Amino acid sequence: MSAEQNTSRPALGLPPRPSGAPAADAPLARMLSGRRKEAPAKKEEPKDAKTENMTVSIPTALRSRAKAAYKATSYAEGDNTWAHFVAKAIEAETRRREAEHNQGEMYPAWGEKLPGGRRLKDS
Template sequence: MTQTKATAKTKATAKTKATADAKAADDPQRNVSVTFYIPAVLRNRTRAAYRATADVERDTSWSDLVRKALVAEIERRERVHNGCIAYDGDDSPLPAGRPQR
């Protein structure tokens, strides 16, 4: 791909993401796509658990299982670190790269 095409594609992708982010800001209940990285073994274990238990746990989809897991961890952190008060969310970017330890 030429540099011009690559630049145009990058700009188009950024514009699409900005549009999606703006729509999400208008409707906080709207689902948005999230990308993150986990070890393959964890993903595979989670998929196996989803397949084995989706009916009894009433998961409507793979996304529903992941959402439930995120909510459980967020609520635990709010309970432990924020006096059971929900953290205020926003759309500001998270820091890039791995956190410094």
């Protein structure tokens, strides 16, 4: 066979690779460098910040939804662990309540234990 390609014959195999980056609306285009919107600088918590364990009961459906959201978005959102995701969610709700009910000021730290169980309804 000759080294020259016969342009009248169709090429067999894979089609030629497209040139250039995918369009901005391509599903994975946001993952390419220069195309991803960079998140604003996040306030990092000190590495030696004291942590405490916490046990709460939440509806199974909510827990499943939250785990699915964490698994699907943890890379894009910068969540290091499930605990980090949960802490960020609590932080966001705490800030919202401080803004709405306390002129954006932090409430004083509450060192005492919270009462357990359900609240009794007023009669």
